[in-house]
Amino acid sequence: NAGVTQTPKFQVLKTGQSMTLQCAQDMNHEYMSWYRQDPGMGLRLIHYSVGAGITDQGEVPNGYNVSRSTTEDFPLRLLSAAPSQTSVYFCASSYSGQAWTEAFFGQGTRLTVV
């Protein structure tokens, strides 16, 4: 059972390069989101989606784009990578928007921007 799958697991970018972090879930969840985790800061919400074709910004959206063309996939695009975007990125999904709903997370993508 795959759950939430993120690729790649590790990535090194040069400043100014662009890339897409992939996220796919096989649980037919409507709700998906992206977080970044920096040392000592927990996880912070970047973008989220409540269904195919619907996305919105979270707490730290600058420098990132998302789209949701299918229920399964929610890619995160870095337009022009900066060292401040060095972080671990997590994708999550849930079946409901209710506050008590469990969020399922991928294993993360560790990104280094040099």
Added chain:
Amino acid sequence: TQLLEQSPQFLSIQEGENLTVYCNSSSVFSSLQWYRQEPGEGPVLLVTVVTGGEVKKLKRLTFQFGDARKDSSLHITAAQPGDTGLYLCAVNNAGNMLTFGGGTRLMVKP
């Protein structure tokens, strides 16, 4: 966005000891979640507390939600090395928008 403060930030104990970690805010929550994260993995949900004063037990872990629903605690009895990890409290603002505390990093030495 609700600010969640966790304490302590770091905790290193010997196997068999008891410990408590805290999650506090000035805001009232409709519910609060605790997640555990192991190195190289994403967070995994441990429990959701919903009612003020609620106590939930998960084997050696006891979770409590404050009466005023502004704070929560996690108590581990007789900690084991397998309990090592990052413990995160979080509020789900609905729509899968989670606000996390900064986490408590626990190390249990054999």
